[in-house]
Amino acid sequence: MELRVLNYFLVVAREENITRAASILHITQPTLSRQLLQLEDELGVKLYQRSKHRIILTEEGNLLRRRAQEILQLTEKTKSELVQADENVVGEISIGCGELLSMEQIGNLIQGFKKLYPLVTFHIISGMNDFIKEQIEQGLMDFGLLIQPVEIEKYQFIRMKQQERWGILVKETDPLAQKSRVTPQDLFGRDLIVTDSHPIQNELASWFNQNDAELKIVSTYTLLNNAAVLVNSGVGLVLCIELHVRYPNLKFIPFEPDLTLHSVLAWKANQVYSEATRAFIEFVKNA
Structure with missing residues (x-):
């Protein structure tokens, strides 16, 4: 062809x-x-x-x-990676990211890297773990910011420092908004909006100490912004990670007991990478 x-x-x-x-x-x-x-x-x-x-x-x-x-x-990605400009490191680096607080650390890494290699361009693509892993496997993404649990046997990775804290996003007029923490008992029988990721659904079910089939899940989501719209529309409560984002008329309340997960910046092992990507790998390892 x-x-x-x-x-x-x-x-x-x-x-x-x-x-x-x-x-x-x-x-x-x-x-x-x-x-x-x-x-x-x-x-x-x-x-x-x-x-x-x-x-x-x-x-x-x-x-x-x-x-x-x-x-x-x-093909276009390969062409861009082969372009060299004298002794300068140039090229493009793509990173798939979920909606995580760890993205702040990624931003700091990119800022530091750009001071050393200003001709490198970054592409940030939002998505869930499965989508990001598929894109990495196909060679369409260089890195993925993945929330655990995730199978990373095929990857090299660094663990992010930031813990991702789980809780709910609820209307400020909801009685639960008066609480500083919410327990599993507070949420039984409530309409729940949960992430589309099955491994994370299992983590949430474990926190509830309940089979997820017994929870009243009315919708799933991939992007929290869309889930927040559903909360404002009265569809239900969102189980989500705490982000430094303020949604009008909504309040984040953490879980009790705490549920925190870690994330990793991963890239495919035993892969031939462009000079720019190799430089970024070494940079993040040292950083």
Whole structure:
């Protein structure tokens, strides 16, 4: 498969129309159709079907679209990593991060690193543990800020100093807002909004000393900002990590007994990295 043809396919998939895609790509419609037919022959599958007004991807076509996006993204990342500027360390470093207080330590690391290597650019991508690990495995992210529990046998890592303290986010008008701490008994029978991460759900169930199936979970979330909207809408209480963020009309109350988890900055072991990424690895190890 040629990268050029994969790009052709992605434009067709996006536009859902071969004529329009050919115009965007500045090639003739017969040429584009022929390239797509050759791609189908090479792969031995049908990638799309023609309806009256648009192109409809088959199941195989949708799979190729996802993989083609990953391939082209990885290609661009590789190109940028190969760019060198004399003796200066240049390049791009991507870090996947959850919504954690440890992000403050990441910010301090980046600030210190930039003083030594000002030509390096950072990309911060928000996401949950599973998404970040998948991106690292595919080579689309260099580092991941992961909250434990997480399997890190495949990774090298440094442990973050900041502990992540759990509690609830609740309306200020809720009777629970008058408490300085909340216990499992305070939350039994309440509508709960919990993280989408199954390992962390298990940690929370352990804190409750209760099977999570017995808790009244009404929704899950990945981003706390969205979960806070649900609290304000009266959907339920959010079980979450304490962040240095103020949400209007809401209050964070820590758990009693305490539930604190650690996080790690991890990167794939036995991997060939760009000069910029290698420099950042050494920097964070020493820092």
